[in-house]
Amino acid sequence: EPEVTQTPSHQVTQMGQEVILRCVPISNHLYFYWYRQILGQKVEFLVSFYNNEISEKSEIFDDQFSVERPDGSNFTLKIRSTKLEDSAMYFCASSVENTYEQYFGPGTRLTVT
Amino acid sequence: AQSVTQLDSQVPVFEEAPVELRCNYSSSVSVYLFWYVQYPNQGLQLLLKYLSGSTLVKSINGFEAEFNKSQTSFHLRKPSVHISDTAEYFCAVREGQGAQKLVFGQGTRLTINP
Numbered sequence: 001e002p003e004v005t006q007t008p009s010h011q012v013t014q015m016g017q018e019v020i021l022r023c024v025p026i027s028n029h030l031y032f033y034w035y036r037q038i039l040g041q042k043v044e045f046l047v048s049f050y051n052n053e054i055s056e057k058s059e060i061f062d063d064q065f066s067v068e069r070p071d072g073s074n075f076t077l078k079i080r081s082t083k084l085e086d087s088a089m090y091f092c093a094s095s096v097e098n099t100y101e102q103y104f105g106p107g108t109r110l111t112v113t
Numbered sequence: 114a115q116s117v118t119q120l121d122s123q124v125p126v127f128e129e130a131p132v133e134l135r136c137n138y139s140s141s142v143s144v145y146l147f148w149y150v151q152y153p154n155q156g157l158q159l160l161l162k163y164l165s166g167s168t169l170v171k172s173i174n175g176f177e178a179e180f181n182k183s184q185t186s187f188h189l190r191k192p193s194v195h196i197s198d199t200a201e202y203f204c205a206v207r208e209g210q211g212a213q214k215l216v217f218g219q220g221t222r223l224t225i226n227p
Contacts, residue, residue: 031213098213
């Protein structure tokens with residue numbers, strides 16, 4: 001069964017550094033998403049991406065964040081100048097269309113020290 | 114604004130007992146509803162969904178949920194739980210008018226005791 005994959009599974013970085021989290025969505029899916037879950041808190045929506053552009057974003061998704069689909073398979077989340085409060089589990093998801101269910105990857109645990 | 118409330122943060126039950134995990138939402142428009150399950154050290158897996166049609170939806174592993182529009186609820190039930198059902202369960206809502214984001218509840222940790 002096709003699945004969303006994410007790399008790395010765990011990333012440790014120092015405050016102020018840039019990180020790139022990578023995702024490979026399911027191959028025939030057209031919509032891509034990033035969510036995050038700070039330890040002990042709800043899963044929060046960050047951004048959705050369709051047709052090579054951001055289609056929706058939350059107030060969390062400020063200029064510190066960017067997303068890109070650099071080729072036909074990868075979908076990346078870049079966090080510039082990481083802060084301690086960026087420590088969280090980051091989930092990538094994809095869906096066939098925006099009206100269909102979203103399938104999630106296993107997550108990348110980001111630890112900012 | 115949309116919000117999802119899962120009233121119970123933890124639910125301990127004995128194996129083979131029935132369980133209900135509660136989910137209430139608030140939205141001024143039509144919604145699509147989902148339950149996701151997160152097993153220890155794993156990602157979110159879709160358990161079941163309500164998009165339209167029959168208000169009672171079922172999963173392949175015995176869970177079911179019923180969409181109740183008047184009570185704005187989508188409670189998850191299983192008549193007899195197994196040790197392997199131990200996980201965190203998340204209710205999520207997506208508004209049906211073009212919005213793409215899922216809004217999640219805070220999750221309910223289901224612990225099955227032998």
